[in-house]
Amino acid sequence: xxxLGSVETFEHHWPMREVIHKVESGLLxxxxxxxxxxxxxxxxxxxxxxxxxxxxxxxxxxxxxxxxSNTQTQWIFSVGLASFAxxxxxxxxxxxxxxxxxxxxxxxxxxxxxxxxxxxxxxxxVVQLLCIGLIGGAGIGxxxxxxxxxxxxxxxxxxxLMTGLAVAGFGFGALLWVQLAGDWGGLIENLGLLxxxxxxxxxxxxxxxxxxxxxxxxxxxxxxxxxxPPQSESGEQLSQVxxxxxxxxxxxxxxxxxxxxxxxxxxxxxxxxNKLFGRDALVESGEFTDPxxxxxxxxxxxxxxxxLANGLGRIGWxxxxxRLGWRMSMMLMAASQGLLMIGFFYAGGNLxxxxxxxxxxxxxxxxxxxxxxxxxxxxxxxxSVGTNYPLVFTxxxxxxxxxxIMAGMLKDASTGGGTEAWMIxxxxxxxxxLVAAVLIAATRTADRQIAPAPA
Numbered sequence: 001x002x003x004l005g006s007v008e009t010f011e012h013h014w015p016m017r018e019v020i021h022k023v024e025s026g027l028l029x030x031x032x033x034x035x036x037x038x039x040x041x042x043x044x045x046x047x048x049x050x051x052x053x054x055x056x057x058x059x060x061x062x063x064x065x066x067x068x069s070n071t072q073t074q075w076i077f078s079v080g081l082a083s084f085a086x087x088x089x090x091x092x093x094x095x096x097x098x099x100x101x102x103x104x105x106x107x108x109x110x111x112x113x114x115x116x117x118x119x120x121x122x123x124x125x126v127v128q129l130l131c132i133g134l135i136g137g138a139g140i141g142x143x144x145x146x147x148x149x150x151x152x153x154x155x156x157x158x159x160x161l162m163t164g165l166a167v168a169g170f171g172f173g174a175l176l177w178v179q180l181a182g183d184w185g186g187l188i189e190n191l192g193l194l195x196x197x198x199x200x201x202x203x204x205x206x207x208x209x210x211x212x213x214x215x216x217x218x219x220x221x222x223x224x225x226x227x228x229p230p231q232s233e234s235g236e237q238l239s240q241v242x243x244x245x246x247x248x249x250x251x252x253x254x255x256x257x258x259x260x261x262x263x264x265x266x267x268x269x270x271x272x273x274n275k276l277f278g279r280d281a282l283v284e285s286g287e288f289t290d291p292x293x294x295x296x297x298x299x300x301x302x303x304x305x306x307x308l309a310n311g312l313g314r315i316g317w318x319x320x321x322x323r324l325g326w327r328m329s330m331m332l333m334a335a336s337q338g339l340l341m342i343g344f345f346y347a348g349g350n351l352x353x354x355x356x357x358x359x360x361x362x363x364x365x366x367x368x369x370x371x372x373x374x375x376x377x378x379x380x381x382x383x384s385v386g387t388n389y390p391l392v393f394t395x396x397x398x399x400x401x402x403x404x405i406m407a408g409m410l411k412d413a414s415t416g417g418g419t420e421a422w423m424i425x426x427x428x429x430x431x432x433x434l435v436a437a438v439l440i441a442a443t444r445t446a447d448r449q450i451a452p453a454p455a
Contacts (some may be wrong), residue, residue, distance in 0.1 A: 001180075001293060001340065002424040003144075003296055005263060005331070006076070008129060008264050012323075015064065015184075018346065019365030021287065021311070022382050025112075027124050027236070028388070031271060032154045032218075032224070033154070033273035033383040034214055035147075035150060035154045035155075035214055035215075036162065036165050036166065036301030037211075037214065038147070038210075038211040038212070038213065038214025038215055039147030039150070039151055039166040039167075039211065039214075039215075040109075040168065040169035040172075040211070040432075041166065041169065041172040041207050041208070041210050042080075042104055042108075042143055042146065042147055042166070042169070042207070042208050042211035042212060042215075043144075043147060043166065043167055043168070043169030043208060044169040044170070044172060044176060045143075045171060045173060045204040045207045045208045045212075046107075046111070046140045046143055046144055046169075046170055046173065046202065046208075047060075047163070047169065047170040047171060047172065047173025047174045047176075047177065048111070048136075048140075048173060048177050049077075049080050049081065049084065049117075049136070049137065049140055050171070050173070050174035050271050050307065050310070051173075051174050051177035051178045051181065051307075052076070052077045052080070052168070052271070052272065052273045053178070053271055053272060053273070053275045053299065053302060054178045054181050054182045054188075054275070054299055054303075055073075055181070055193060056070075056272075056275055056276060056278075057189060057194070057275055057295050057299075058193050059072075059073050060073060060175065060276075064303075066123075066125075066193075068125055068322075069408075069412060070276065070408045070411050070412050071405065071408040071409055071412050072125050073272075073323035073408070074272050074405050074407070075129060075405065075408075076125075076128050076129050076132055076146075077133070077271075077373055077400070077404050078133075078175035078272075078400050078401045078404050078405050079129055079134055079137065079427055080095065080133040080134075080137035080140070080266060080400075081137065081397055081399075081400025081401065082137070082139045082142075082398075082400060082401055083133060083134050083135075083136075083137030083140075083141060083239075083251065083397075084137040084138070084141040084144065084396070084397065084400075085142045085390075085393050085394050085395075085396045085397025085398075085400070086138075086141065086394065086397060087137070087138040087140075087141025087142055087393075087446075088141040088142075088144060088145050088389075088390035088393050089147050089380055089390045089394065090142075090390075091103055091107070091141060091143075091144070091390060092143045092145055092149075092386045092387040092388075092389070093386060093387060093391040094142075095146060095149065095293055095387075096386065096387065098327030099216070099217075099298060100146045100149065100150050100215040100216060100217065101215045101216060102384075103142055103143070103146055103211040104142075104143045104146040104147075104208060104211065104212035104215045105143070105209055105397045106139075106142050106143075107139045107140065107141070107142030107143025107146075107164040107208060107209070108137055108139065108143060108204060108205050108207070108208025108209050108212060108214075108317075109139070109141055109143060109205065109207070110136070110138050110139030110141070110203075110252070111136050111139030111204045111208065112139070112201040112202065112203070112204045112208075113132070113135060114131050114132055114135035114136030114137075114138075114139055114201075115132065115136055115140070115197045115198070115200050115201035115204060116197070116198060116201035116202075117131040117135065118131035118136070118197045118205050119194045119195060119196070119198035119201060120194070120198070121298065122194055122197065123151070123194075127246060129318075130382065132197070133376075134240075135273060135373045139204075142391065143208055143212070143400060143444050144170075144412055145386055145389060145390055145393075146212070146215050146386070147166040147167070147211075147215065148163060148166050148167065148214050148373050148385065148386075149164070149385055149386035149389075150166075150217060151218065152216055152373075152382050152385055153165040153217050153218055153382070153383075154187055155224075156223065156224070156229065156294055156301070156382065157224050157225070157227045158322065159374055159377065159382070160317075160318040160319060160320075160321040160322035160326075160370065161248060161315070161318050161319050161322060163281035163296060163314075163318050163374050164314040164315040164316070164317065164318025164319065164370040165315055165318070167314045167366075167369040167370060167373075168311045168314040168315050168366075169311070169365075170310075170311070170314070171308070171309075171310030171311030171312070171313070172307070172308070172311035172312060172360070172368050174303075174306075174307035174310060174311075175303050175308050175311070178302065178303040178307060178408065179303050181196050181387075182296075182299055183296065183299070183303075187199060190231060192392075193383075202237070202251055205390045208224060209311065215295035221301045226449075227443045232375050241395075242389060243384070243386060246380075247380050247388055247391070249390075250379070250380075252443040253379075253380075253392070254437075254444045255439045255440070255443045256372070256375060256376075256379070256392060256440070257392055257394075257395045257441055258395070258439055259334065259395075259436035259439040259440050260368065260392060260393075260395035260396060260436075261395040261396075261398045261399045261439075262332075262334075262371075262401070262429075262432035262433055262435060262436040262439075263337065263365075263399070263433055263436050264368065264396045264398075264399030264403070264431065265371065265398075265399035265400075265403035265429055265432060266337060266341050266361075266365070266399075266403065266429035266432065266433050267340075267361065267362075267364075267365030267368070267399075267403075267426060268363070268396075268399055268400045268403045269403030269404050269429055270306065270344075270358075270361060270408070270409070270449065271306070271404075271409050272403070272404030272407065273282055273303040273404065273407045273408070273411075273422070273425075273440075274298060274299070274306065275295050275298050275299045275302065276295075276411070277289055277298070277348060277407075277419070278294070278295070278297070278298020278299075278301065278302070278348060278421050279294045279295035279298050280294075280355060280419045280422070280453070281298075281348035281349040281354075281419045282294040282298060282349060282351060282354070284349060284419050285349030285350065287349065287350065287351055287445045297351060298354065301351065301355050301358055302358055304359035304363060304391065305354070305355045305356075305359040306358040306359065306361065306362035306365075308359075308362070309359040309362035309363040310359070310362040310363070310365055311361070311364065312361035312363060312366065313362060313365065313366025313367045313370075314366040314367065314369055314370045315370070316363065316366075317329055317333060317363075317364075317366070318368070318370035318371070318374065320424075321370065321371055321374055323392035325443075326371050326374045327375070327443065327444065329366075329367070329371055329372050330372075330375065330440045330451040331437050331440050332440055333364050333367045333368075334433050334434070334437035334440060335433075335434060335437040336360075336364060336437040337361065337364040337365070337430075338430045338432075338433030338434035338436075338437065339430070339434075340357060340361050340364065340430075340450065341361065341426055341427075341429050341430030341433060342358050342427060342431075344357045344361060344426060344430075345419070345422060345423055345427070346392065347428035348419065349419070354429075372389075372392060372393075373385060373389050373392075376388050376389045376392050377389075384429040402428060403425075405421065406425055406428070407425040410422075410424055410425055
């Protein structure tokens with residue numbers, strides 16, 4: 001099914017078409033911050049993938065209807081992440097062909113369809129893997145790059161801040177979807193897991209469609225009033241590589257990509273296992289005697305601390321990068337994340353410390369999604385970020401497979417029921433974050449060795 005073609009054809013016959021064109025030609029030029037509003041609406045829905053941890057306890061309940069293993073729950077999550085990253089490669093090219101709005105709307109259709117089909121037919125692991133993981137992840141991948149590419153074009157004077165805002169909704173959305181399903185909204189308790197998927201499918205479709213209406217590139221030659229491009233950026237630097245093939249000849253690309261793999265691996269592992277690890281650690285420390293209550297406390301800590309800080313970190317690190325530059329900001333973020341991941345293992349048994357470490361690691365993890373697109377735009381051209389960043393983002397898919405599945409397999413292979421099985425994943429991911437800091441520093445040397453773009 002040609003989803004993009006269908007949406008494009010539908011748009012040409014849609015009564016709202018003329019209204020949208022007036023918005024493009026006038027309203028957004030006068031009020032460019034509406035682009036940020038649309039970006040947040042889209043990204044809030046896409047952040048549903050980070051809410052997966054709230055479903056894992058229900059799915060692994062030995063007395064429940066699903067009885068999945070820990071590894072199976074992480075496979076669904078990881079396939080979703082891989083589908084997300086892989087589809088972004090197609091999304092960047094599609095955006096050049098049909099424009100940002102149809103791509104964003106198509107993403108909303110796929111995301112809603114994935115959760116809707118999962119809600120109707122998702123009694124088995126295979127169906128959830130295909131619907132929630134593969135189809136839902138593809139929807140996220142289609143829509144994700146649109147607000148980033150559009151936002152950078154509307155805010156060349158505040159790229160770091162706008163990139164952070166454009167993806168902040170992703171982190172805040174995780175907080176919303178976790179709490180609606182869990183303690184605050186009680187959807188799983190009152191409706192059941194599958195009906196919760198159905199409710200989410202409708203909400204995702206509405207929010208992404210509404211935000212997608214505001215996704216349009218500025219007119220050619222437009223720039224913010226009173227702003228002039230810095231001399232180094234005017235006309236795109238000659239040293240910047242605009243094509244994918246040219247980017248692949250740059251040694252800096254590979255250092256950047258591998259650093260993203262390691263940093264994504266750490267954060268996505270935490271997202272996938274937060275409730276399971278928190279439950280084990282709180283029970284083992286004696287703070288809780290009831291595993292169900294311990295799991296609920298860990299889930300609430302994640303939703304409040306990690307998810308909220310994840311959104312704030314995207315804005316915060318984007319703003320820091322506007323002052324310090326993307327490279328220095330990324331090195332600080334990676335080094336501190338490495339130390340925090342190692343300390344997290346020892347702190348998880350104390351509820352107060354759990355909140356603190358979730359907040360700090362969430363803030364750093366969120367920074368990845370402001371800093372890596374900013375680095376891609378700075379190194380390889382702002383106007384090419386829609387096609388180049390999806391290739392950089394494949395690192396996220398690799399990290400999403402490696403981190404959660406590694407942790408789930410080591411836990412399943414453990415003969416004990418405590419936290420000892422979680423030690424190796426935390427130490428591995430922490431160490432790799434420190435390696436990422438070194439790789440990012442190495443891009444400074446690699447920058448001087450960029451192969452020239454083909455004529």
